[in-house]
Amino acid sequence: xxxxxxxxxxxxxxxxxxxxxxxxxxxxxxxxxxxxxxxxxxxxxxxxxxxxxxxxxxxxxxxxxxxxxxxxxxxxxxxxxxxxxxxxxxxxxxxxxxxxxxxxxxxxxxxxxxxxxxxxxxxxxxxxxxxxxxxxxxxxxxxx
Amino acid sequence: xxxxxxxxxxxxxxxxxxxxxxxxxxxxxxxxxxxxxxxxxxxxxxxxxxxxxxxxxxxxxxxxxxxxxxxxxxxxxxxxxxxxxxxxxxxxxxxxxxxxxxxxxxxxxxxxxxxxxxxxxxxxxxxxxxxxxxxxxxxxxxxx
DNA sequence: TAGTAATTGCAAATTTGTCGCAATTTATGC
DNA sequence: GCATAAATTGCGACAAATTTGCAATTACTA
Numbered sequence: 001x002x003x004x005x006x007x008x009x010x011x012x013x014x015x016x017x018x019x020x021x022x023x024x025x026x027x028x029x030x031x032x033x034x035x036x037x038x039x040x041x042x043x044x045x046x047x048x049x050x051x052x053x054x055x056x057x058x059x060x061x062x063x064x065x066x067x068x069x070x071x072x073x074x075x076x077x078x079x080x081x082x083x084x085x086x087x088x089x090x091x092x093x094x095x096x097x098x099x100x101x102x103x104x105x106x107x108x109x110x111x112x113x114x115x116x117x118x119x120x121x122x123x124x125x126x127x128x129x130x131x132x133x134x135x136x137x138x139x140x141x142x143x144x
Numbered sequence: 145x146x147x148x149x150x151x152x153x154x155x156x157x158x159x160x161x162x163x164x165x166x167x168x169x170x171x172x173x174x175x176x177x178x179x180x181x182x183x184x185x186x187x188x189x190x191x192x193x194x195x196x197x198x199x200x201x202x203x204x205x206x207x208x209x210x211x212x213x214x215x216x217x218x219x220x221x222x223x224x225x226x227x228x229x230x231x232x233x234x235x236x237x238x239x240x241x242x243x244x245x246x247x248x249x250x251x252x253x254x255x256x257x258x259x260x261x262x263x264x265x266x267x268x269x270x271x272x273x274x275x276x277x278x279x280x281x282x283x284x285x286x287x288x
Numbered sequence: 289t290a291g292t293a294a295t296t297g298c299a300a301a302t303t304t305g306t307c308g309c310a311a312t313t314t315a316t317g318c
Numbered sequence: 319g320c321a322t323a324a325a326t327t328g329c330g331a332c333a334a335a336t337t338t339g340c341a342a343t344t345a346c347t348a
Contacts, residue, residue, distance in 0.1 A: 018344095018345060020295065020296085020345075021344090022295080039334095050296070050297050051297095051335095052296080052336085052337075052338085053295085053296055053297070055336065056295085100263070100265070105255065105259055107255050108252065108255045108259065111249065112252065119246055120282075121276055121277070122276045122277045122282050123274040124275055125276065126273060126275065127272070127273050128256070128270065128271070129270060129272075130256065130260055130267040130269070132260070132267035132268040133265070135263075135264035162313095162326085164314075164327085165313090166326080182305085183304080195304090197326085197327055197328070200326085289348100290347105290348095292345105292346085292347080292348105293345085293347095294343105294344080294346085295342105295343080295344065296341105296344080297341090297342080298339105298342095300338085300339090301338075302336080303335080305332100305335090306332080307330100307331085307332080307333100308329105308332105309328105309330100310327105310329090312325105312327070313325080313326065314326080315323085316324090317321095317322085318319100318321085
């Protein structure tokens with residue numbers, strides 16, 4: 001077992017679930033490449049893992065904060081949460097569709113936590129998405 | 145026609161579309177309660193409005209910036225954009241599923257814009273979601 | 289290692305979203 | 319106002335995505 005798998009097992013056990021082979025498969029598929037769509041994930045988990053199991057696993061992982069859904073336009077993609085990856089947010093370009101990640105920013109995060117506190121909310125996780133024009137597309141647009 | 149409907153009509157007309165009854169129905173359903181899932185919206189539009197029309201209307205409204213999709217867990221919900229509502233963000237409770245809105249916060253928004261600028265990104269829109277435990281569920285959880 | 293609880297695979301059902309086309313409604317030019 | 323063209327809608331059928339029940343399998347506990 002890898003270090004990450006041990007961490008995964010701990011997360012699961014703490015909530016009363018066990019680390020099974022199907023769950024390992026899903027987890028490792030997400031480590032290989034993220035973010036993935038559901039369809040991609042089902043494929044990358046291979047034929048020996050049923051579609052329904054992938055759905056159930058993702059649902060569980062999401063509830064336990066192991067996986068989060070990243071929404072882009074109509075669709076969503078799946079990626080490991082900060083606990084299993086690194087904290088970041090996304091900028092989506094409305095013109096070319098590129099998704100760029102931007103890293104954590106202390107000031108931003110602080111402010112967010114203060115707001116949560118003010119509302120008696122205990123955040124476990126958060127996600128910020130900006131939509132607009134990336135640098136290239138701003139230039140391209142100007143030339144039209 | 146209400147003031148908001150006139151504003152809606154102007155948005156539509158500017159883009160070459162007309163304000164029809166089905167479109168009024170969808171708009172008003174969104175005013176009544178938001179955010180709604182697609183299924184809820186279809187229901188609240190009543191039986192005389194076809195599902196396909198609701199989908200088509202929402203697609204149009206989204207393109208024209210009248211409606212935006214708010215992503216929550218698996219699903220998305222629909223709500224009017226800031227132009228037709230007021231700017232806000234959301235906190236989702238992972239336990240009971242309640243979605244609470246919190247208002248715009250100048251400091252937060254400023255920081256976000258600075259970051260965008262730093263990345264040469266020109267944001268048109270943004271969305272923040274915090275996920276965690278709402279006040280009630282924090283209390284409930286402690287009692288277990 | 290037996291017994292119990294959790295998990296999975298399978299197949300079917302449901303839900304969600306899309307599409308073509310005929311019928312209806314809206315806009316336009318007289 | 320009225321005829322005509324253009325836009326919009328309803329309907330039915332379809333395709334894709336997601337969920338569910340249940341029997342078979344796997345994991346956990348004593």
